[in-house]
Amino acid sequence: MRQSLLAVTAVLSAALAGPAAAQERGGILNFARYDGSNLIDPIYADRNPDIWMVGSLFDTLLRQSPDGSSVVAGLAEAHSVSPDGMTVSLTLREGVAFSDGTAITGEDVVFSLDRARNPDLSPWAGLLGSIDKVTAEGREITLHMKAPDPTILQMLATFTTGIVSKAAFEAAEGATDQEKSAAIFAAGGPGAGSGPFYLCGFEQGTSMEFCANKHYWRKGADGKPLPYLDGVHFEIIPDDATRILKLQAGEVDVAEFIPFSRVPELQADPTIKMNLYPSTRIIYSPINTRETRADGSPNPLADPRVRQALNYATNKEALIGLVLQGAGKPMTSPLMAAATHLAADLDPLYGYDMEKAQALIAEAGIAPGTEVTFTTLAGSADDSTIFAALQQMWAPLGIKLKVEQVDGATRGAKNRSGDFDIHTYGWVNDVNDPSQVTGWLGYTPTANAVGTGWENAKFNDLFEASATEMDVETRAAQYAEMQKIYAEEAPLLFMYETPFAVAVSSAVEGYVQTPLGNNVFEEATVSR
Amino acid sequence: MDRVQYILKRLLLMIPTFLLVMVIIFVLVRLLPGDPAIAIAGDRASDADLAAIRARLGLNEPMIVQFWLFLTNTLQGDLGQSILMRAPVTEVIAKRLPVTGFLTVYAVALSLLIAGPLAFVAALNRGRWPDTVIRTVFQVGLSMPVFYIGLILLTFLAAQLRWFPVGGYGGSFIEKLYHLFLPAVAVALYTSAIIMRNLRSAIIEVLDAEYVQFARAKGLPDRLILGRHVLRNAMISTVTLLGLSIGNLMSGTLVTETVFAVPGVGRLMLEAIFARDYPLIQGLTLTFAVLVSVVFLLTDLFQSTLDPRMRLT
Numbered sequence A: 001m002r003q004s005l006l007a008v009t010a011v012l013s014a015a016l017a018g019p020a021a022a023q024e025r026g027g028i029l030n031f032a033r034y035d036g037s038n039l040i041d042p043i044y045a046d047r048n049p050d051i052w053m054v055g056s057l058f059d060t061l062l063r064q065s066p067d068g069s070s071v072v073a074g075l076a077e078a079h080s081v082s083p084d085g086m087t088v089s090l091t092l093r094e095g096v097a098f099s100d101g102t103a104i105t106g107e108d109v110v111f112s113l114d115r116a117r118n119p120d121l122s123p124w125a126g127l128l129g130s131i132d133k134v135t136a137e138g139r140e141i142t143l144h145m146k147a148p149d150p151t152i153l154q155m156l157a158t159f160t161t162g163i164v165s166k167a168a169f170e171a172a173e174g175a176t177d178q179e180k181s182a183a184i185f186a187a188g189g190p191g192a193g194s195g196p197f198y199l200c201g202f203e204q205g206t207s208m209e210f211c212a213n214k215h216y217w218r219k220g221a222d223g224k225p226l227p228y229l230d231g232v233h234f235e236i237i238p239d240d241a242t243r244i245l246k247l248q249a250g251e252v253d254v255a256e257f258i259p260f261s262r263v264p265e266l267q268a269d270p271t272i273k274m275n276l277y278p279s280t281r282i283i284y285s286p287i288n289t290r291e292t293r294a295d296g297s298p299n300p301l302a303d304p305r306v307r308q309a310l311n312y313a314t315n316k317e318a319l320i321g322l323v324l325q326g327a328g329k330p331m332t333s334p335l336m337a338a339a340t341h342l343a344a345d346l347d348p349l350y351g352y353d354m355e356k357a358q359a360l361i362a363e364a365g366i367a368p369g370t371e372v373t374f375t376t377l378a379g380s381a382d383d384s385t386i387f388a389a390l391q392q393m394w395a396p397l398g399i400k401l402k403v404e405q406v407d408g409a410t411r412g413a414k415n416r417s418g419d420f421d422i423h424t425y426g427w428v429n430d431v432n433d434p435s436q437v438t439g440w441l442g443y444t445p446t447a448n449a450v451g452t453g454w455e456n457a458k459f460n461d462l463f464e465a466s467a468t469e470m471d472v473e474t475r476a477a478q479y480a481e482m483q484k485i486y487a488e489e490a491p492l493l494f495m496y497e498t499p500f501a502v503a504v505s506s507a508v509e510g511y512v513q514t515p516l517g518n519n520v521f522e523e524a525t526v527s528r
Numbered sequence B: 001m002d003r004v005q006y007i008l009k010r011l012l013l014m015i016p017t018f019l020l021v022m023v024i025i026f027v028l029v030r031l032l033p034g035d036p037a038i039a040i041a042g043d044r045a046s047d048a049d050l051a052a053i054r055a056r057l058g059l060n061e062p063m064i065v066q067f068w069l070f071l072t073n074t075l076q077g078d079l080g081q082s083i084l085m086r087a088p089v090t091e092v093i094a095k096r097l098p099v100t101g102f103l104t105v106y107a108v109a110l111s112l113l114i115a116g117p118l119a120f121v122a123a124l125n126r127g128r129w130p131d132t133v134i135r136t137v138f139q140v141g142l143s144m145p146v147f148y149i150g151l152i153l154l155t156f157l158a159a160q161l162r163w164f165p166v167g168g169y170g171g172s173f174i175e176k177l178y179h180l181f182l183p184a185v186a187v188a189l190y191t192s193a194i195i196m197r198n199l200r201s202a203i204i205e206v207l208d209a210e211y212v213q214f215a216r217a218k219g220l221p222d223r224l225i226l227g228r229h230v231l232r233n234a235m236i237s238t239v240t241l242l243g244l245s246i247g248n249l250m251s252g253t254l255v256t257e258t259v260f261a262v263p264g265v266g267r268l269m270l271e272a273i274f275a276r277d278y279p280l281i282q283g284l285t286l287t288f289a290v291l292v293s294v295v296f297l298l299t300d301l302f303q304s305t306l307d308p309r310m311r312l313t
Helices: A002-017 A048-057 A106-116 A166-171 A177-187 A240-248 A260-267 A302-314 A316-324 A354-364 A381-398 A409-419 A434-441 A457-466 A470-489 B004-032 B035-040 B046-059 B063-075 B088-122 B131-145 B147-161 B175-179 B181-208 B211-219 B222-244 B248-259 B265-274 B279-305
Strands: A028-035 A062-066 A071-073 A076-081 A088-091 A131-139 A142-145 A197-203 A206-213 A231-237 A272-277 A282-286 A370-377 A399-404 A425-427 A492-497 A502-507
Touching: A002 A272, A028 A142, A028 A206, A028 A240, A048 A197, A071 A076, A106 A131, A177 A197, A197 A260, A231 A457, A240 A260, A240 A502, A240 B147, A260 A502, A260 B004, A272 A409, A272 A434, A302 A354, A302 A381, A302 A492, A316 A381, A316 A492, A354 A381, A370 A381, A370 A409, A381 A399, A399 A409, A409 B035, A409 B248, A425 A434, A425 B222, A434 A457, A434 A470, A434 B279, A457 A470, B004 B279, B035 B046, B088 B131, B088 B181, B088 B222, B088 B248, B088 B265, B088 B279, B131 B181, B147 B181, B175 B181, B181 B222, B181 B248, B222 B248, B222 B279, B248 B279, B265 B279
Parallel strands: A028 A231, A370 A399
Antiparallel strands: A062 A071, A076 A088, A088 A142, A131 A142, A197 A206, A206 A231, A272 A502, A282 A425, A282 A492
């Protein structure tokens, strides 16, 4: 299965680098989604079904390089950072326009970035907290920084810095920015953004239409403007089995989020390409590291040796076989997916070793029959499988694993209040930089190290220092150190990485889901 | 009692019912663990963000103040803003309700079409093989979960034979009949099983009644007896049963609409609960309460029309 992942990586890189020569043009791609968008806006998008569509409607100043490690020109044809890191200069590409043909000006850029970094409006404002002021003179844009920020160029290639039309917002109905944004979304039509498509139909909870932006600046392999498609039609099919049936019946061309148990069957279907796109998605379980549990009783998991023991006693390959039918790989960095920039390769990260696990448990003085509660999502088949497997795997340690099933909102509340022992969780990067996931999983002030209550002064210092470290090598060393500390302390049960499983009809070429999850249609084609 | 007076009395009685429903649902959604602020901002939001959202939603106000606002706004026809959908609750429900309404009426109509004739066949052949076959088949229908029936129908009739579309909701009336056929059948298979059993025993009861025996003895043709006496009397209990199962039908749509990707209020309710969308859950519950009350009232009125012996009190 790893081989096929590699193959997909190659396809993905090729697709991002440049399409093949002969391209079919026109047609509508029919796409079955697991959940619908509610508001696609660079700053208000906060759920994946919204975030992952922003790039189709709103273009950014910079773009990810095909391998994701750096940035390349986008709406800005040139960019540079001053040696002290306090000024970022960008030059807007000549002749770029919004989807209704009106020119994109420096004013639109200032408006968009000011909106994106306004903490009263945007939940993502923290990503741009290092910017002091944005100014524009003609096509020259300048970001004046409060402090150097090694992530700033990546942020300018991230959905939340998508450029919106100032004029469209001024003309929109509504008293507040959010009302205006909702009004623009509800009305649809070209003009709000400059992405490869614009929204041209929306039926909440049912369907959505994207139409090709005739003014998009990027060119296809045939020298004419992208996208190749006339549009994309989305249908929301929440049920996994129904979504697959819809593809098999030929009613849609793409069905996303295929359950891994169905992957082998679809791989055998000659009319379907079962794509496993490499992702930054990790599946892990936060472990409560506090001295006492929420109910006041002593917490056996507070001892790092116990957490290490649980990690050694967990056979990740077996879990991957059971849950993902082999379509995944064990985590090799404790803090991020291997595809993330600066990820350390600690393979094997807690390779299965029952003897070591039992020795650690004995050293920690854990009595046989110690009860630990594992909180899972009710109705999730994956979680049930994980629980059943862990219960068996940990039994030789004398750990008596009990299950507690809750829904997503309850699990979130428990994570925040620290009212859990261990629970399942997952993560996909929103930003192509390790700072976001590292802050989430390890830096205490962000979210109590993903609710575990883990606090390590050295780790926190390193994280803070890395936030303004412009020297690439020093920053890489800081990340290596943080990952070492985190692996040693094991505030998580490190599990596995999963690809995005998307089934595509053989008539479709060039559709890509990026490691961040973004749905990219600009170079997709469909032959009817 | 005078019919108009009776209706007025029943409508007045609905007021305390709705008040009680409002209190219960208001308290219940707030007893659920999980925070709508997290549902909005995501697990990753900072505590400050969550506090700001709670303040914006008015969730920091004392419960009694929140309830007063809910009550007074509802009386003015304002059910608040859906957190999840970012649109007025009334608007969201108004868009989705007709879909579920269509599906429910369609399913009831299909149930009657399926159950009615078969109940007659079974009753008239009581104890013989047609009766046994019909009852066995329906027993199977009754014991299969709707989502399972749904998937079987989708796999064979839609994905393989391509007679019907896999999920969705058409535009025109005819398209809707076509798109919603399979979901309606999935619901109807269950409902018709209940109706068939009830109708069959009602018919048998009427057939055994002395007045029917007498009519037969008088030499009235079977068609006339069945039409005038049996059908009319057997209808009474069927209508009651249908009225009472409106709650079941409504909750059945939660599953059916998800499996068949039908954008109705059932699926909306599920989404609202998972997102802890308080205003939307409250609005939907109230809508369901109104619908059920109205259907119960109509059932009683219809019953009294069919059977003059039933007094409206």
